[in-house]
Amino acid sequence: MTAATLTARAVTKTYGTTTALHDATVTIAPGEILAVLGPSGSGKSTLLHCLGGVLRPDAGEVWLGDLRVDRLGERARTVLRRDRFGFVFQFGQLVPELPAIENAMLPMLLAGAGWPETRRRAGELFDRLGLAGLAGRRPGELSGGQAQRVAVARALIARPDVLFADEPTGSLDSLAGQQVMDLLVDAVRAQGASLVLVTHEARVAACADREIVVRDGQVGTLVES
Amino acid sequence: MTVSTTLLGLLEPEPSHGYELKRGYDSLFGADRQLSFGQVYGTLNRLERDGLVTAGGPAPGSGPDRKRFAITPDGVAALEEWLDRPEPPEPHLQPVLFAKVVLAVLSGRPAARYLDTQRAAHLERMRSLNTQRRSSRLTESLTAEYGLFHLEADLRWMDLTAARLDQLAAEVSR
Ligand SMILES: Nc1ncnc2c1ncn2[C@@H]1O[C@H](COP(=O)(O)OP(=O)(O)OP(=O)(O)O)[C@@H](O)[C@H]1O
Numbered sequence: 001m002t003a004a005t006l007t008a009r010a011v012t013k014t015y016g017t018t019t020a021l022h023d024a025t026v027t028i029a030p031g032e033i034l035a036v037l038g039p040s041g042s043g044k045s046t047l048l049h050c051l052g053g054v055l056r057p058d059a060g061e062v063w064l065g066d067l068r069v070d071r072l073g074e075r076a077r078t079v080l081r082r083d084r085f086g087f088v089f090q091f092g093q094l095v096p097e098l099p100a101i102e103n104a105m106l107p108m109l110l111a112g113a114g115w116p117e118t119r120r121r122a123g124e125l126f127d128r129l130g131l132a133g134l135a136g137r138r139p140g141e142l143s144g145g146q147a148q149r150v151a152v153a154r155a156l157i158a159r160p161d162v163l164f165a166d167e168p169t170g171s172l173d174s175l176a177g178q179q180v181m182d183l184l185v186d187a188v189r190a191q192g193a194s195l196v197l198v199t200h201e202a203r204v205a206a207c208a209d210r211e212i213v214v215r216d217g218q219v220g221t222l223v224e225s
Numbered sequence: 226m227t228v229s230t231t232l233l234g235l236l237e238p239e240p241s242h243g244y245e246l247k248r249g250y251d252s253l254f255g256a257d258r259q260l261s262f263g264q265v266y267g268t269l270n271r272l273e274r275d276g277l278v279t280a281g282g283p284a285p286g287s288g289p290d291r292k293r294f295a296i297t298p299d300g301v302a303a304l305e306e307w308l309d310r311p312e313p314p315e316p317h318l319q320p321v322l323f324a325k326v327v328l329a330v331l332s333g334r335p336a337a338r339y340l341d342t343q344r345a346a347h348l349e350r351m352r353s354l355n356t357q358r359r360s361s362r363l364t365e366s367l368t369a370e371y372g373l374f375h376l377e378a379d380l381r382w383m384d385l386t387a388a389r390l391d392q393l394a395a396e397v398s399r
């Protein structure tokens with residue numbers, strides 16, 4: 001895996017008449033943990049989706065290293081997301097019918113890796129994330145914090161360059177949320193991945209190296225430098 | 226320091242007498258603790274001695290309330306220096322942060338920017354407490370947790386206040 005800088009340059013995204021993001025510029029260095037703060041509806045998730053190749057901006061550019069992400073077609077972006085990005089959301093990301101461990105294995109299997117190798121890697125991540133012993137449980141048999149940790153394992157299994165997390169602790173109480181954050185940060189650091197972390201919680205933001213604030217679709221910092 | 230700079234802020238729009246200043250202060254900030262006259266005049270005398278206010282010649286009659294106080298350029302500079310400087314992120318900052326926000330709103334200064342500067346200082350402190358929380362013995366870790374919870378509460382209050390600045394401006398400006 002080659003660590004790469006992720007950049008959005010002057011990105012604009014509109015939904016109908018709503019300008020969700022306007023002229024947004026941000027750079028995430030390899031291995032950096034960036035918190036994205038801002039009021040509800042300000043454009044945080046839209047920014048994350050543009051950076052993560054989920055949405056195509058109407059104007060501006062998104063680069064991963066020297067790869068121009070926003071110009072890629074649907075199919076190429078799907079492959080990019082699978083191979084180089086990982087995603088953790090607030091809830092509802094696990095396949096209810098599959099055991100926890102197989103949920104975590106999915107991205108790597110879809111990328112064509114073999115079962116034994118994938119199972120071994122998932123086992124390592126489960127150990128690191130405090131999930132040992134829960135491999136066979138279905139998502140419905142996990143606590144919220146445990147389910148979020150499985151989601152983290154799934155996001156990390158294919159060794160992404162960049163992990164995107166949108167309110168990853170939003171559905172958890174502060175203790176479980178803190179535990180998920182600590183494990184997430186440690187795992188991201190251990191893999192040398194970067195992390196884009198959308199959150200409204202100061203405690204969660206304090207786990208980041210740096211923060212930006214999105215307001216009315218525009219990106220700023222807390223103190224003008 | 227808060228009382229004296231707050232009085233400076235209240236004096237900035239127009240010169241005023243001690244009694245009016247006390248009334249203004251009490252109505253905006255005195256919900257928990259009103260100022261005594263002794264405090265008002267003691268503070269004003271100190272500000273005068275330091276050259277931050279001037280006392281206009283007494284009108285006919287006698288007594289301290291005959292004096293009319295006006296802010297000096299040095300006083301404005303001291304006020305702005307105080308507004309611009311983020312408070313050290315410690316627990317129980319609400320009174321001073323609130324005073325800054327109200328005075329900024331009253332004088333048309335960018336209250337949102339002061340809140341941003343303060344947020345940045347809080348987050349910086351939270352980052353170092355977070356390191357302390359993770360790298361130390363439980364006793365130190367729990368101390369760090371206490372600080373984190375309090376700073377988090379401050380930040381929530383700042384978010385809420387930032388979202389209400391227009392309403393606040395409408396309410397405090399006469
Ligand atoms: N699919 C969509 N269709 C239309 N408008 C949308 C869509 N997604 C987002 N918006 C609008 O774009 C703006 C930004 O939304 P976004 O989801 O990025 O905000 P956010 O900062 O993530 O908010 P929250 O903190 O509540 O999650 C909002 O005004 C929202 O209503």
Ligand SMILES: [Mg+2]
Nearest residue numbers: 044045046166
């Ligand atoms: Mg969102």
